Structure formats: structure tokens, C-alpha cells
Amino acid sequence: MIWVKLVFGGFGRRGLEAIIALAILILANAIVAGSLMVIQGARDAIARTAQNDRPDVVQVKSRFNRALFETPRGGNLPPLMLPVYEPLIDPDKFGAVEATVLARQSFLRNVVSGESFLNIYIFGIDPEKEPQVSTFSVDRGRFLRGDDAAVAVVDRASAKALGVDLGGTFPVRKADGEDLTLTVVGILDRLELRYPPPRTVDAPALSAGSSSVTSGVFVTLRTSEEIFARPTLTDALLVAPTPEAVPAVVGQLREAFRLEPGVFVSESYSRFRRKVQDFVLTLALFTALGAATAVLAGSFGANLLHDVYADRRRQAAMLLALGFRPMQSAMSDILFGLTTVAAAAVLGSLLAAASAPRQFAMPSLMAELGTIEPRFDALIVAVMAGIALAILGLGIGPTAWQVRRRSVAATLSEERG
Amino acid sequence: MTRPSIVLRSVSKTYWRGRQSITALQNVSFEVSQGELVLLVGPSGSGKTTLLNLVAALDRPDHGDILVDGLDVTRLSRTAAAGFRNERVGMVFQSYNLLPQLTALENILLPMVARRQSNDRRAVELLEAVGLSDRRSHRPSQLSGGEQQRVAIARALVNDPPLILADEPIGNLDDETAHKIIVLLSDACRQRGKTMLLVAHDREMIGPADRVFEIRTGSLMIMERKQTSSVSQRT
Numbered sequence: 001m002i003w004v005k006l007v008f009g010g011f012g013r014r015g016l017e018a019i020i021a022l023a024i025l026i027l028a029n030a031i032v033a034g035s036l037m038v039i040q041g042a043r044d045a046i047a048r049t050a051q052n053d054r055p056d057v058v059q060v061k062s063r064f065n066r067a068l069f070e071t072p073r074g075g076n077l078p079p080l081m082l083p084v085y086e087p088l089i090d091p092d093k094f095g096a097v098e099a100t101v102l103a104r105q106s107f108l109r110n111v112v113s114g115e116s117f118l119n120i121y122i123f124g125i126d127p128e129k130e131p132q133v134s135t136f137s138v139d140r141g142r143f144l145r146g147d148d149a150a151v152a153v154v155d156r157a158s159a160k161a162l163g164v165d166l167g168g169t170f171p172v173r174k175a176d177g178e179d180l181t182l183t184v185v186g187i188l189d190r191l192e193l194r195y196p197p198p199r200t201v202d203a204p205a206l207s208a209g210s211s212s213v214t215s216g217v218f219v220t221l222r223t224s225e226e227i228f229a230r231p232t233l234t235d236a237l238l239v240a241p242t243p244e245a246v247p248a249v250v251g252q253l254r255e256a257f258r259l260e261p262g263v264f265v266s267e268s269y270s271r272f273r274r275k276v277q278d279f280v281l282t283l284a285l286f287t288a289l290g291a292a293t294a295v296l297a298g299s300f301g302a303n304l305l306h307d308v309y310a311d312r313r314r315q316a317a318m319l320l321a322l323g324f325r326p327m328q329s330a331m332s333d334i335l336f337g338l339t340t341v342a343a344a345a346v347l348g349s350l351l352a353a354a355s356a357p358r359q360f361a362m363p364s365l366m367a368e369l370g371t372i373e374p375r376f377d378a379l380i381v382a383v384m385a386g387i388a389l390a391i392l393g394l395g396i397g398p399t400a401w402q403v404r405r406r407s408v409a410a411t412l413s414e415e416r417g
Numbered sequence: 418m419t420r421p422s423i424v425l426r427s428v429s430k431t432y433w434r435g436r437q438s439i440t441a442l443q444n445v446s447f448e449v450s451q452g453e454l455v456l457l458v459g460p461s462g463s464g465k466t467t468l469l470n471l472v473a474a475l476d477r478p479d480h481g482d483i484l485v486d487g488l489d490v491t492r493l494s495r496t497a498a499a500g501f502r503n504e505r506v507g508m509v510f511q512s513y514n515l516l517p518q519l520t521a522l523e524n525i526l527l528p529m530v531a532r533r534q535s536n537d538r539r540a541v542e543l544l545e546a547v548g549l550s551d552r553r554s555h556r557p558s559q560l561s562g563g564e565q566q567r568v569a570i571a572r573a574l575v576n577d578p579p580l581i582l583a584d585e586p587i588g589n590l591d592d593e594t595a596h597k598i599i600v601l602l603s604d605a606c607r608q609r610g611k612t613m614l615l616v617a618h619d620r621e622m623i624g625p626a627d628r629v630f631e632i633r634t635g636s637l638m639i640m641e642r643k644q645t646s647s648v649s650q651r652t
Contacts (some may be wrong), residue, residue: 001531002526002535005516005518006518010517014636174638320475320499321508322502322531323501323502323503323504323506323532324509324530324531324578325497325499325500404495407475407477409467409470409475409476412514413466
């Protein structure tokens, strides 16, 4: 009980200042915590947008053109003219580009299924690299491996259209007129292909009404080269080391394909940058407001604490005179300050968490990034703890220095007057 | 001849107020025997409190040695000095220096709290000894000056230290209360064989003292032995 009274008692007229300091610190902590929560939520929104937009990815694609498709073996149908990417990209030209290359062959094929035939998109991909940018959710079986041959992974829609299941087979006509039998080793229940080709013909689709291809047969590049009898690519994605490196990568690609009029390079980094620029500026404003609040209110709180501690110098000196060790004497002051700033940090954080909206949208252009969900996390805890300790340090520092520098007798006689 | 409890050898202390130096003590030397009660008298600002603070290791001299029971207190660290005060010194301050948020009993217990040996029974006994058993739960603001000083005396005695240093314990009190306080202090020292340095403005309190030292402008001018009335000048 005596220790409790030593820590929290004996303020005299400074008691009111201690309470005011606590109230101001709670308010300041609430503002800082609220700003940090908005900043964290906004960072999440930017990260979410970056994840969706992938500004670090550069697309290289061939000219979109109509190609003649032979009528398959059965039936009495005329030849078809269907629009597809032309395979014009020489993969060797990516050698000088400083980025991860995700080569693709994206083709349309007529596949015989029972007594009919259907249009199916066949994608030759690099199974190790493609999941970096696209999402393949395997429902049953497994995904492709680098050393796979004559096997395919299909999504549910294409599997249903082909009438195959896991372990089943279906024939695909190769460029030389022979059939290649593909064995299904995996069924996908979700597929999000990054930069898919436009959907131009009637074909199976996982997402009805989408203007892009959302369903298809996935094979390794080696298998697709065997089917189409050529190593050139229809499109490719290049992942730059950082989004900021995209302009350099684009420059290298344009240089590499400057003599290829049918090859186009496109990037989303510029659009992404424009999109987030306002957002980042707004975040900077919030950060500045939070920092300014922390500095001003923190200084004020530290100053009030300093006044309280200055009055407690007499108690510290009295305790030393009675034989309390310096650390014992300091402990009562440290505990008081620590309790004050910790209470302010906890109550301020609770106030911010209780009063912050669950989600809100930024105005105008920034709304493109979606809603912001303010978030309280470990980083905010660390920042709040840092601010609390800084306030405590600034509040107690001068008094601790004076008590240490001066003799006990000098402190007692000074305070006596 | 009992062995000396306090030995001062050529102790000097100067304070600086801006660029102006104030000599509080100048080349002061004396010895106090164990169990002796010495009265230090002198006008205000003569260095009496400084002398007491130096003996209690609340301050350090510029020059000279101070030995208390053979221990050189001028060379103690802050932590060791605190331990020394807690174990060997009972201080009675002129302004009582009671903590306002604590009750009389808790104030008496403080030196024991410092050594983590709180003994309520001992504190209550001391409160009874100083005639304040009915005031144990009162805070300093609810006590008179004399009562506060008696609490301070009980606090000085609670750890049963061999040395009592009392800095003008009756300075703010009326004559009757002052007399009671002096009797209380001297009785406590006599009964338990404690050494006591008692600071006073004048010689009115000479009654119970074995010797009287007079300090003038930082120098120990006169040393009197009460019984023989012998006078020796040191400086």
C-alpha cells in the first residue's frame, strides 16, 4: 500500500495537471492511432490494388488476327475463320531483358467431343512461373509440372464440355494432322488468368458473360509446341524486379522488338501510378497530420509530465535521504510515468478503434482503389508504445538528470523554499 | 575512552552561487565518541546543516575525510550512501520532511520499506513512545508541528541506527513542545547508547548535551565540555 501511495500520491496541486496530461495524452493517442489505422487500411487498399493490377507485369502480345481453322474430321462444316493471337514472338529476344519471363502459347482449337466438336482454348504455359501472376485453384488431382508431357489440367467448365474427368483422355489435333491424346491430371475449380486473350468465339466459360477467356486446357509449353509445331509465342508476361523498373523493362522490350510490327508491348504501371498518386498524397497528409499531432500533443503531455516530476523531486530526495536506493526512488517515478503513458496509449487506442468506421471510400479518383478498412495491427502497437516511451523519456529525463547531478542535500534545500 | 563514532579531518565545503563562492565549512576537524550527545550551535548560515549533511553522506565535501564508525562516507557511491543512511543514520529534519500522502504510521515505516523489512509493531511502539498512538492514521497535514516532529523522530529511530543527526528539530516549535522534543531525543539516545549530533540556533538546548560545538562562518570556533566547561579553540 505504501508503494502505491508513493507511486500515485503526493502530487498536491500538480494532481490536476497529471489528470489533464492523461486526458490530453488519451486524445492525442486516439488521433494518432486513428490516423495510423486509416493509413494501414489505405496501405492495404494499395496493396490490394497492386495485387490486382500487378503494375510490375509487362505484357508482350502478338497481333490479333483471323486464322483459318480446318473443319475437323467428322461433320460437314465449312472451314472457320476465327480471331486468335498470331504466334509471332521469338522467345530468344527476351534474353537481354532484365525481368522474369512467363512465356505463353494461347491458341484456339477445334476438339472433337463425341459426335460434335467444340472450340477450346489451349494454353501452353510454364507451370513453375505462371502461378506467380495467375491463380489456379486445383479442385482434384494436381497442377502441371515442368517435366509433364501429353497431360493437361482443365477447369470444370472445359472438362464438362469435353466430357472428361480426372484421369480421362481427349484428342487434340496437331499441326501435322495427327492426334495427340492428352490425359487429364487435374481439375480446376477456380481460374484467374492474368491478361487472358479476348473471348471471341463460343467456348466454355467459368465466368458467364466475361469478355475474356475464363476457361481452357492448360498444358506445358513443350506440349503446346508439339501441338502447334512451332516454338514462337503468342504472348508473354514479363515480371519486372520492382514496379519502378517497368519503364526500363518496357524500353528494353521495345528495343528488342523494334523490327516486329506485329508485336505489341503494354504495361499497367503508368495507369497504376496515376491511380495511386492522389491516394499516396492523401496518405502522406494523414501521416503528416498524425505525426504533427504526435509531436505537438506529445510535447505538451511530456511538458506536463515534466512539471509533475519537477514537483516530485522533493519526494525523490526525501526517499534518498531516508535510505532508499537511487533505483528504488526512481522506480516510483518511472512506474507513475509508465502507468500514465501506457493508460493513455491503451485508452486512446480503444477510443480510436471504437470510433473508427468499419470501412469508408475515399472521394473522387481515389475511390477507384475501393473501400478502406481501418486496421489496428502490431505496427500501430509498436508506434504507440514508441510514442508513449518517448513522452515518458522527455517528461522524466530532465528531472532524472537533475536528481542524479545534484546532491541529495542540494535537492532537499532547493525544494524546501 | 570510548572509540570515536564520528571523525572529521580538515573538512571544507564551498558552494557556488553563480560566480560567487560561499564557504560553508573551512578546515573543520573534530571527533565525537560513541554514545556522545553533541550540540552544534551557531547563527543561521554558519554551516551547521552543511556539516550534518556531510556526515549523513547527503553531500560531499570539497576536501577532507569524514569517518563514521570507521567508514569513510566521502567515498561512497550514491547507492552505498543510501544503504549507509538506511542502516546507520537516523535523520531528523528541521522541516520534518514527512511525505504528505502517507499516514503517520506509514511515514515511520518508510526506512523499513527501503530495506524491505516492514515491521508494523515496531512502528506502533515508537508511535506510543512519542505519545502519538492515537494519531497513527493521520496524515501530516492533520498533525501539528510538534506532532509532525515527533513522527519524524520516531521515523529516525525505527531502524535503530547507532547515529542520530537532528537538524534544528525544535526550530519551528514553541518552548514547551521544544523541550519535550529534546527530552524525547536525548532519552532515546541515552537509553540505547546512540551517538547524536544535534543542531540548534543557540545554547538554550544545552541541557542534555555532553559537549557543545559552536560554528561561526564555516569554522569550528569553540568546543565546550559541559561537565568541565573546558574550552578549546580549533581554528
